[in-house]
Every structure is written in structure tokens, then in C-alpha cells.
Amino acid sequence: MSLVKLYDTTLRDGTQAEDISFLVEDKIRIAHKLDELGVHYIEGGWPGSNPKDVAFFKDIKKEKLQQAKIAAFGSTRRAKTTPANDHNIKTLIAAEPDVITIFGKTWDFHVREALRISLEENLELINDSLVFLKQNVAEVFYDAEHFFDGYKANPEYAIKTLKAAEDAGVDCIILCDTNGGSMPYEVADIIAKVRKQIKTPLGIHTHNDGECAVANSIVAVDQGIVQVQGTINGFGERCGNANLCSIIPAIKLKLKKDCISDEQLRHLREVSNYIFELANLSPDKHLAYVGKSAFAHKGGVHVSAIQRHPETYEHIRPELVGNSTRVLVSDLSGKSNILAKAEEFQINLDSKDPVTQEILEEIKEMENRGFQFEGAEASFELMMKKALGTHKKFFQVMGFRVIDEKRTDDQKPTSEATVMIKVGGKIEHTAAEGHGPVNALDNALRKALEKFYPKLKEVKLHDYKVRVLPAGQGTASSIRVLIELGDKISRWGTVGVSDNIIDASYQALIDGIDFKLHHEDSV
Incomplete structure (x- = not known):
């Protein structure tokens, strides 16, 4: 079974997504998780672009990875300078990664309008940048930026840019659908033509602007591509990158090609959720393969x-x-x-x-x-x-009261809840404050019950959703509250419905606590 190498760019491309930012410590933890998953290359970032990426490459050297190689990302040299004097090139080498990946222009439109140099000059800077890097680093990859759009516009010149990289002795040339608008049939056709002219191993890097990033990556592998780039959960700029959580099982289970082991594949959902958690985002339940609703x-x-x-x-x-x-x-x-x-x-x-x-x-x-x-x-x-008739009653709520008070117009409201509960023959009457009435009620219930059931201290509230039910009654409408709680081992969801938001929240909170106690009792 032929091996397809996985190149993860969550730590660079993924962080370009709106609402996503990782601390250096987070990036180190993610690198370990990707390594355990069996990813072959982990792109850590662009060392010359910001202090955080510089710190990552410094700190990752202290870590012991099982198999993954760390890649640094950058661009070809600037025009009118040499690679040896180019700050970006020197910074990449100084980071001392296992692999260096640089991108260059393959679309003549970009060469003229973005770089504003001649087409021949662009070929020179691609070639000599890669030649210089190969003299200093064991493994060098070339990202052919906008390749599919460039090929469609000017196939002859697009191939010349790849030959400039091939002549430099680069280890892999990655064909990029940077704008994410190519269709699978186009990708398949173009790769088939490229393989007749380029002998260097090829990779694929696709974006999801046309909702085809995963399909384009799979088609590329079917056409003989040996390296697939993407991100966990499809994180990335605009509409995201190719989602490795869909690509990996498709390669292994559908195309019957090797990429990671069966045991590593069984950790795919765990890795997906882990990275959602570090990104401080709720997991997308509708993701293929790894989503909660996938099956x-x-x-x-x-x-x-x-x-x-x-x-x-x-x-x-x-x-x-x-x-x-x-x-x-x-x-x-x-x-x-x-x-x-x-x-x-x-x-x-x-x-x-x-x-x-x-x-x-x-x-x-x-x-x-x-x-x-x-x-x-x-x-x-x-x-x-x-x-x-198998429900065990661990406690009885004899009553509760919630007070929400705003004393002056410029002052925040204060919330306090009082509860009275009965456990066995003992009655506990207590009060607690909170950030809002629901939080105050939650705090008061926990304060009363934790004296009898210390295990409740493990329970955390992860999500709280309120939905006004379509009854056409405005502020008098019924409310549905869905909450998600969890401990060190698992998460569970509960629901409450009422025309009173406090009562609906109370129902869901009580069920959440009751569920935890039932499961502790059965252990």
C-alpha cells in the first residue's frame, strides 16, 4: 500500500482563521497531539513574521516528538537581492527546522501585478531561493501558490515555474489552489498533465472557498499526489483549508492508501475535539467522520x-x-x-x-x-x-428564590439565589451570588449539594443555550434552555422548558446534577 505523507498547517494557516489564536504553549501541545496522530510534517509558522512563531521554533527544539518533522514557512527571496542577503531566507534557516517550505508565484497575473517584475526574473528567484535553501537544509518543499488558476490562465508559464523548482532539486512541489475556486474535474485533469512534465514528487494544498477542498485533495491523491497539506477541522482563512479530519479517513478507508496506522486513526475524533477546545470553539457536530452527529x-x-x-x-x-x-x-x-x-x-x-x-x-x-x-x-x-421506577432520588429541592436587583441606572445588577434542599433527613438552606440569576442559582445549588456529594465539584458548565419557542407571544413566549455539563471523563446535555427562563434553567441544571449523581452511584 503506497504511503501518502500528511503535512499539517493548523499552526500557521489554521491560525489565519477568524476567531482563532493559539498561545505558544497551545501550539506546542497541538504539535504533540498531531505527532501522536501520525502526521508526518507539522508546519509551525513563519519565523520572520511575528515573535510568537519565533518562540515556537525555539521551544519546540526542547520537545521530543515520536516521528513528525517540524517545518518552517516563508517566501522566495525578494527581487533585487540574493538569497544569502534576504532577511526572510536567513530567518528561516536560523529557526533550524527539519524542513523549510517556501511559496512562489506561478500565475503570470500575480508576477506582473503583485511582484511587478518580469516573468523571467520570477523564475530566477524561485530557482536560486530553493538552490540556496537546499544547500543549508536537508529537506525543502516548494508551494506553487495559485498554481491551478495560473495554469488555467497560462499553462506554459505555470509549468516553467515548476521546472525552476525541480531544477533546484527541491524534495516536493506542492500544487496550491490558493483562492479555493477550482473544481475537482479541473484539479484531476491538470495534475494528470503536470505529471507528464514534472518528475519531482507532487503535493496538494487546497482552500475551501468553493466547498471543494476535501474533494480536490482526494482527487489529487487518486491522481498520484504523495503529500497532502491541510488543517485539523478545516481551520483557515476565509472559508478554511482542506480538512484533514475528512481527508485522512478518505485516504485510508476509501482510497486504500497508507497514511497513518489503524490505531492512530481511532484517535482522530479525540484530536479534532482537542484542537477545538484549545481554539476555544464548540466542536462542529456536523463534521464528517468526527462530528457528534456524523453517525x-x-x-x-x-x-x-x-x-x-x-x-x-x-x-x-x-x-x-x-x-x-x-x-x-x-x-x-x-x-x-x-x-x-x-x-x-x-x-x-x-x-x-x-x-x-x-x-x-x-x-x-x-x-x-x-x-x-x-x-x-x-x-x-x-x-x-x-x-x-428505577430513578433514585438523591435530593429534594424544597424551594428556591432568585433576586435580581439594580439599584442605580449606572450600576450593574446584582444577583442572589437562595435554595433549600433536603438530603435524607437533613435540610440545607443556603444562598449564593452570581453573574446573573442563572449563575447565582447554579452556585447556590452546588453550594448546598457539594456538602453531601463532593464529586459535584468536578462538574463544569460548558455551554448554555436559550431559544425562544415560536409561540408568537413576544416576551411571554415559552423558553427552551439546553445546557452542556461535563467532568474529567465525559459531557452530557440536559433540557428545560418553561415560560419562565429561571424555571427552564433550573430544570436543566437539576437534571445535570441528577445525571452526575446517578452515574457516580453506578460506578
């Missing part, structure tokens, strides 16, 4: 079928990429959904049991009132246990 089934016919043969509605086994099959519960559900969820939660439920139909009817009635269990599986599990 989620809602329709009763689908669920019934996958229980017999998963391949009926799943294109791969989710465990191969570290994911899992999920069954969603909604007003579209049939008995098969309920039974599948019961099995998932290790609850013994029989299809002929009247309770099954009772749960199904209750779900439909609750969803009609605005409840949604698709993102609140913890609430659903608790509801099933209550219907079966």
Missing part, C-alpha cells in the same frame, strides 16, 4: 435498520475514527429508537413492555410543548428511569 440516527426506519446491519445507513464503522453510533429521540421516533437508547444507557427495556409505548407518547407530548432531547440525552435517560 446519529433519528428516523425510526433508520434506527431499526442499523440495529440489524449498521452498514444500511453508515458508510463506515464509526469506531474506526473514534466515533460512535448515536440514536436520537424526538417526536419522529419509533419504538426502535427507544429500545436502542435504553440499550445504550444499559436499561433493560422490552419492546412489548407497555412502558415503552408510554415513554414514546410522553416524548411526543413533551416535544409538542417545546422539549428537545436530541442534545439532551441525560434528561432523556432520567425520564426513562422515572418511567421504569
Whole structure:
């Protein structure tokens, strides 16, 4: 099985995305995670562009990686100077990376309008920059910027730029779809023509402006490309880069080409979520392969079928990429959904049991009132246990009060919550302040319950969503609150619905705490 090398540029191209910024410490941690995943090359940044990238290349030398090589990124020399005197080239070498990747112009339009030099001068600066780098670094890659657009505009000149790199003895020439507008059929056709004229190994670097970055990368591999560049989760400028989380399983499972091991592939979802977390972004549940919804089934016919043969509605086994099959519960559900969820939660439920139909009817009635269990599986599990009479009552909330007070117009409101709970025969009456009424209520509940259940200190609130239900009643409308909580091991979602936002939040918070206690009790 032929080997396709993976070149990750999350730490450079990925950080050019809106809302994404990594500390040097984050970049080091991500590099280790990518190394464990089996990525062959990790592009750390552009050493001459900012102090953070300079610090990364300095600090990464102290780290021990299993296999990955660290690449530094930069450009060809400037016009009217030599490589030996070019600040950018010297900075790249001074960073002492394992690999240096530089980009150059392949589109005659860019040479004339951006560089404002002759086409021949551009060929010279590509060649002598790469010749100089090859004399100083063991491995050198050339990114042919805007190659596909350049080829479509002037194929003869675009090939000349590649030959200038080839003549320099570069190790790999990467064909770039920099504007991200090329179509898969164009990419396949152009690569086939390039391979007849260029003998140097080729790579691919695509952007996602036409929603084809992954498709273009896969087509390129099918055409004989040996290096694929991209980012984890498709992070990148504008619409993003080619998403390695989709490309890697496609190469390995669909094209049957080698890139990482089977064991490393099973950590793909974990790496995806890890980098979302460091980027301080909520994971995109709809991502192919690694998204939470990638193997989620809602329709009763689908669920019934996958229980017999998963391949009926799943294109791969989710465990191969570290994911899992999920069954969603909604007003579209049939008995098969309920039974599948019961099995998932290790609850013994029989299809002929009247309770099954009772749960199904209750779900439909609750969803009609605005409840949604698709993102609140913890609430659903608790509801099933209550219907079966297996729900254990760890505490009773005897009452609560929330005060939100604004004393002067220029002063922030203050929030305080008071709760009274009963655990066994003991009553705990306590109060707490918070940033807003919901946070105050959350703090008061925890303060009261942690005395009896210290494990609740592990629970963190990760997400809080409020949706006004379409009742056409303005501020008197019903509210649905979805929250996500988690501990060191897992995360779970709960839901609450009411025409009072505090009450809806309370329902979701109580379910979140109750779920944690049930799972601790079963360990």
C-alpha cells in the first residue's frame, strides 16, 4: 500500500482563521497531539513574521516528538537581492527546522501585478531561493501558490515555474489552489498533465472557498499526489483549508492508501475535539467522520435498520475514527429508537413492555410543548428511569428564590439565589451570588449539594443555550434552555422548558446534577 505523507498547517494557516489564536504553549501541545496522530510534517509558522512563531521554533527544539518533522514557512527571496542577503531566507534557516517550505508565484497575473517584475526574473528567484535553501537544509518543499488558476490562465508559464523548482532539486512541489475556486474535474485533469512534465514528487494544498477542498485533495491523491497539506477541522482563512479530519479517513478507508496506522486513526475524533477546545470553539457536530452527529440516527426506519446491519445507513464503522453510533429521540421516533437508547444507557427495556409505548407518547407530548432531547440525552435517560421506577432520588429541592436587583441606572445588577434542599433527613438552606440569576442559582445549588456529594465539584458548565419557542407571544413566549455539563471523563446535555427562563434553567441544571449523581452511584 503506497504511503501518502500528511503535512499539517493548523499552526500557521489554521491560525489565519477568524476567531482563532493559539498561545505558544497551545501550539506546542497541538504539535504533540498531531505527532501522536501520525502526521508526518507539522508546519509551525513563519519565523520572520511575528515573535510568537519565533518562540515556537525555539521551544519546540526542547520537545521530543515520536516521528513528525517540524517545518518552517516563508517566501522566495525578494527581487533585487540574493538569497544569502534576504532577511526572510536567513530567518528561516536560523529557526533550524527539519524542513523549510517556501511559496512562489506561478500565475503570470500575480508576477506582473503583485511582484511587478518580469516573468523571467520570477523564475530566477524561485530557482536560486530553493538552490540556496537546499544547500543549508536537508529537506525543502516548494508551494506553487495559485498554481491551478495560473495554469488555467497560462499553462506554459505555470509549468516553467515548476521546472525552476525541480531544477533546484527541491524534495516536493506542492500544487496550491490558493483562492479555493477550482473544481475537482479541473484539479484531476491538470495534475494528470503536470505529471507528464514534472518528475519531482507532487503535493496538494487546497482552500475551501468553493466547498471543494476535501474533494480536490482526494482527487489529487487518486491522481498520484504523495503529500497532502491541510488543517485539523478545516481551520483557515476565509472559508478554511482542506480538512484533514475528512481527508485522512478518505485516504485510508476509501482510497486504500497508507497514511497513518489503524490505531492512530481511532484517535482522530479525540484530536479534532482537542484542537477545538484549545481554539476555544464548540466542536462542529456536523463534521464528517468526527462530528457528534456524523453517525446519529433519528428516523425510526433508520434506527431499526442499523440495529440489524449498521452498514444500511453508515458508510463506515464509526469506531474506526473514534466515533460512535448515536440514536436520537424526538417526536419522529419509533419504538426502535427507544429500545436502542435504553440499550445504550444499559436499561433493560422490552419492546412489548407497555412502558415503552408510554415513554414514546410522553416524548411526543413533551416535544409538542417545546422539549428537545436530541442534545439532551441525560434528561432523556432520567425520564426513562422515572418511567421504569428505577430513578433514585438523591435530593429534594424544597424551594428556591432568585433576586435580581439594580439599584442605580449606572450600576450593574446584582444577583442572589437562595435554595433549600433536603438530603435524607437533613435540610440545607443556603444562598449564593452570581453573574446573573442563572449563575447565582447554579452556585447556590452546588453550594448546598457539594456538602453531601463532593464529586459535584468536578462538574463544569460548558455551554448554555436559550431559544425562544415560536409561540408568537413576544416576551411571554415559552423558553427552551439546553445546557452542556461535563467532568474529567465525559459531557452530557440536559433540557428545560418553561415560560419562565429561571424555571427552564433550573430544570436543566437539576437534571445535570441528577445525571452526575446517578452515574457516580453506578460506578
